[in-house]
Amino acid sequence: MGKTYAVLPCNGLDKCAGCVTREIALQLSAKTDNEIICPVFYRVAEARYNRLAQEKPLLVIDGCATRCASKLAAEKRLKITERLNVSDYAKEENVTLGAGLSLDADALGLVRRAVTKLLNDSEKDNARQMSEVDDFFPSSLDYEIYKKDKFIFRLPTNEGFYFNENDVWAYVSGNRARVGVTDYVQKSLSDIMFFTPPAIGAEIVQFDELGVMESGKAIWEIISPVSGVVTAINEKLINAPEMLNQNPYEQGWVAEIDLTDFDEDSDLLHVFDGYMSILKRKVDEYRVKD
Amino acid sequence: MADKKVGVLACSGEECLGGTISRLATRRVMEKLRPNRTVTLCLPLYIAGGEEERNFAKEYPVIAVEGCSKHCSTCATEKYSGKVHDIVDVAAILGEDVALAKTVSARELTEKHQDMVKIISREICAKMDAIAGA
Numbered sequence: 001m002g003k004t005y006a007v008l009p010c011n012g013l014d015k016c017a018g019c020v021t022r023e024i025a026l027q028l029s030a031k032t033d034n035e036i037i038c039p040v041f042y043r044v045a046e047a048r049y050n051r052l053a054q055e056k057p058l059l060v061i062d063g064c065a066t067r068c069a070s071k072l073a074a075e076k077r078l079k080i081t082e083r084l085n086v087s088d089y090a091k092e093e094n095v096t097l098g099a100g101l102s103l104d105a106d107a108l109g110l111v112r113r114a115v116t117k118l119l120n121d122s123e124k125d126n127a128r129q130m131s132e133v134d135d136f137f138p139s140s141l142d143y144e145i146y147k148k149d150k151f152i153f154r155l156p157t158n159e160g161f162y163f164n165e166n167d168v169w170a171y172v173s174g175n176r177a178r179v180g181v182t183d184y185v186q187k188s189l190s191d192i193m194f195f196t197p198p199a200i201g202a203e204i205v206q207f208d209e210l211g212v213m214e215s216g217k218a219i220w221e222i223i224s225p226v227s228g229v230v231t232a233i234n235e236k237l238i239n240a241p242e243m244l245n246q247n248p249y250e251q252g253w254v255a256e257i258d259l260t261d262f263d264e265d266s267d268l269l270h271v272f273d274g275y276m277s278i279l280k281r282k283v284d285e286y287r288v289k290d
Numbered sequence: 291m292a293d294k295k296v297g298v299l300a301c302s303g304e305e306c307l308g309g310t311i312s313r314l315a316t317r318r319v320m321e322k323l324r325p326n327r328t329v330t331l332c333l334p335l336y337i338a339g340g341e342e343e344r345n346f347a348k349e350y351p352v353i354a355v356e357g358c359s360k361h362c363s364t365c366a367t368e369k370y371s372g373k374v375h376d377i378v379d380v381a382a383i384l385g386e387d388v389a390l391a392k393t394v395s396a397r398e399l400t401e402k403h404q405d406m407v408k409i410i411s412r413e414i415c416a417k418m419d420a421i422a423g424a
Contacts, residue, residue: 009304010334010335011302011304011333011334012332012334012335013300013302013313013316013317013330013331013332013333014330014331014332014335015332018332018334022304023395023396025304026304026393026394026395027395027397030395030398036304036393037304038303038304038305038309039304039334040301040302040303040333040334040337040362040363040366041303041304041305041360041362043337043366044360044362044365044366045360066335066338068332068334068335068338069334071338072334072338100321101317101320101321102317102321103396108396108397
């Protein structure tokens with residue numbers, strides 16, 4: 001395992017899944033140079049782990065849907081590199097975790113497979129990082145179209161796209177997201193003349209403003225679908241905001257964000273099918289008003 | 291009073307063996323020794339949790355089971371809920387050198403570790419019984 005992590009398990013004591021997170025963390029640290037962050041002590045004495053959490057990529061292991069470890073990482077504004085939810089992983093592996101807290105053979109088998117998976121993923125991740133520059137975003141997108149009168153609204157069907165009801169998309173891969181507006185926005189605004197980007201390094205909470213666009217019709221705030229830190233902006237838009245009209249999904253993207261808690265953000269986002277219904281309704285209502 | 295429920299809150303720490311012992315001893319009490327009289331909370335959830343968890347020390351007399359002198363469980367209880375009734379300190383009972391040793395995974399647990407768990411769980415039971423008899 002080339003890469004070593006700071007491992008933050010939830011360490012839960014009220015469900016078997018919590019005990020499994022602890023066991024995975026311990027076995028990972030026994031096999032490699034991974035170091036464990038105690039979730040309880042981290043809250044009591046922050047300084048003990050701050051440096052470790054910032055120096056090493058962070059692996060968060062949650063036991064259940066409460067996601068105490070992810071929440072702690074978000075609270076401390078840590079960047080999560082890798083995460084595992086034991087309950088979800090158990091479902092994938094067709095393992096039913098017992099009601100008790102002792103780890104039976106099935107649970108120990110699950111631990112073993114999770115450790116192997118994380119070690120392998122880490123190796124793959126190293127290889128991927130070696131070659132990764134802009135592989136992050138798909139080189140081409142597939143679209144589905146909704147047509148109303150002469151207006152055509154496209155929506156990318158590629159996996160990884162999420163949408164909020166404010167008509168802003170996020171393409172999410174790992175711990176990183178690219179954000180932009182949908183066709184509904186650019187068509188509603190018509191010719192976009194000005195774009196004010198967010199500041200690089202800005203800490204954004206889901207539904208915060210992520211820049212402003214202005215057309216002859218209106219000024220429109222971009223409402224961020226995700227929480228995190230802005231790492232890049234599309235500088236070309238400052239001098240050529242018309243790119244937002246030309247293709248808001250590809251060359252008209254707005255910003256890139258390092259995510260802090262996408263699991264929680266995703267609760268309030270739609271994937272393709274959900275947002276397509278919203279888009280159709282908005283378009284239909286908009287045209288009716290006309 | 292014999293069936294009086296008592297809150298037992300292990301530090302469950304990952305800093306040292308004491309945390310592991312506190313965790314296993316609490317589980318032993320909860321699952322085997324006093325199954326119907328023990329109420330516990332997951333400490334990480336407790337700290338992150340909502341209002342219902344905050345009443346824990348008000349609803350039950352709480353015994354904090356501490357792995358080491360940092361007393362995370364006591365600190366958390368007193369910060370979020372109320373006074374702890376009693377403390378079982380693994381370091382004080384088994385010695386600091388034992389409590390501060392490296393933490394172990396389930397498959398590394400030896401008979402010696404299990405004996406330590408038994409000592410601490412007996413101590414927890416004694417304090418629970420004292421509360422019940424009070």
